[in-house]
Amino acid sequence: QKEVEQDPGPLSVPEGAIVSLNCTYSNSAFQYFMWYRQYSRKGPELLMYTYSSGNKEDGRFTAQVDKSSKYISLFIRDSQPSDSATYLCAMSIFGNEKLTFGTGTRLTIIP
Amino acid sequence: GAVVSQHPSRVICKSGTSVKIECRSLDFQATTMFWYRQFPKQSLMLMATSNEGSKATYEQGVEKDKFLINHASLTLSTLTVTSAHPEDSSFYICSARGASGGGTDTQYFGPGTRLTVL
Numbered sequence: 001q002k003e004v005e006q007d008p009g010p011l012s013v014p015e016g017a018i019v020s021l022n023c024t025y026s027n028s029a030f031q032y033f034m035w036y037r038q039y040s041r042k043g044p045e046l047l048m049y050t051y052s053s054g055n056k057e058d059g060r061f062t063a064q065v066d067k068s069s070k071y072i073s074l075f076i077r078d079s080q081p082s083d084s085a086t087y088l089c090a091m092s093i094f095g096n097e098k099l100t101f102g103t104g105t106r107l108t109i110i111p
Numbered sequence: 112g113a114v115v116s117q118h119p120s121r122v123i124c125k126s127g128t129s130v131k132i133e134c135r136s137l138d139f140q141a142t143t144m145f146w147y148r149q150f151p152k153q154s155l156m157l158m159a160t161s162n163e164g165s166k167a168t169y170e171q172g173v174e175k176d177k178f179l180i181n182h183a184s185l186t187l188s189t190l191t192v193t194s195a196h197p198e199d200s201s202f203y204i205c206s207a208r209g210a211s212g213g214g215t216d217t218q219y220f221g222p223g224t225r226l227t228v229l
Contacts (some may be wrong), residue, residue, distance in 0.1 A: 008152075034217065043117070043204050043220035044155070088154060097143055097208060099218060101154045 003027050006089055006102030014110050019076040023089035023102045026070065031094040033065050035074045038086045038104065047087075048074065051094075079109045114138050115207045117221035124195055125229055132190045132224045134205030140185035141207035145218060146178070149202040161188055195228045202226075 006023045013019055021035075032051045036044035048063035050056045056063045064073040072091075076083055089102040114137040124130050134144060143162050147155040159175075161167040161182035169175045177199075179191040188207075192199055202225055206218040 032217075036220070041202070041223070041225065043115075043206075043222045046217060046219060049217050097145075097218075098157060098160065099145075103154045 001026060003100050004089065004091060004102045007105055008103050010106040010108060012108045012110055013079060015079060015081060017079050017109075019074075019079050019083070019107060019109075021074040021076075021087050021089075021105050021107070023072050023091075024070055025072075025091060025100075027093075027100075028067075028070065029093045030091040030100075032092045033063070033072050034090045034092075034099070035061075035063055036088040036090060037083075038088060040085075044088055081109045081111050084108045113209075113219040115141075115205065115219050115221040117205055117224050119224060120222060121225045121227075123227045123229065126196050127194055130192045130195055130226060132192075132203055132205075132226075134188045134190070134207065134221050136186045136207040136209075136219075139207075139209045141188070141209060142185065143208040144182055144188040145206045145208070146180060146188075146190050147204045147206070149204060149223075151202075155204060158190075192226065195226070197228045200226055200228045 004025045035048040038044045053065050053067045060077045062075040086104040086106045088104045090099045092099050116135045118133045146158045149155050158173045159167045159169045161180050163182050163185050167180035182188040202223050204223040206220045208218050
């Protein structure tokens with residue numbers, strides 16, 4: 001079993017829809033949770049960074065962490081074609097800098 | 112802020128040659144840099160972690176003599192793929208992490224380097 005599971009998709013939604021991306025994990029030691037966006041042939045770009053259960057909002061993006069269920073989500077509101085990319089969840093253990101990534105979900109927003 | 116650059120962005124080389132990839136943190140001091148490789152449609156796999164002024168720590172299965180890492184300063188790390196072979200063709204991405212609490216204590220990634228070995 002992988003430490004971090006993420007549905008690779010692909011996921012296609014119409015422009016303006018709410019997108020929900022999810023990851024589950026098995027290692028309860030993970031304390032820090034991140035979402036990265038990666039465009040084709042580019043490096044990952046940090047979108048959200050959180051270290052506590054609950055919701056964190058930044059513009060159209062909301063990150064949700066449920067440590068009791070070992071489940072994290074990223075919601076994208078009012079999705080735009082420019083949001084089309086691969087979204088990677090990543091997590092790390094407190095004091096440990098190594099990131100463990102999910103496989104990434106390929107998202108396409110249809111105009 | 113928190114910009115990381117990589118050079119070159121793309122390199123094509125013949126089998127048996129060595130290739131050096133540079134990773135720079137442009138607006139912060141990176142106490143730790145990480146090197147990843149990513150195969151098509153796959154996630155990032157950590158190769159090694161380097162702290163400025165000390166030897167890199169390699170992940171299991173990564174040949175340290177083949178992938179030489181130097182982190183000579185707080186803004187520069189280099190990865191040298193020695194005697195590259197076609198199976199080394201991949202997308203190599205570095206990331207940099209600043210000092211804890213400094214606002215750059217998460218990892219910021221470079222744009223990646225596409226290596227093709229003929």
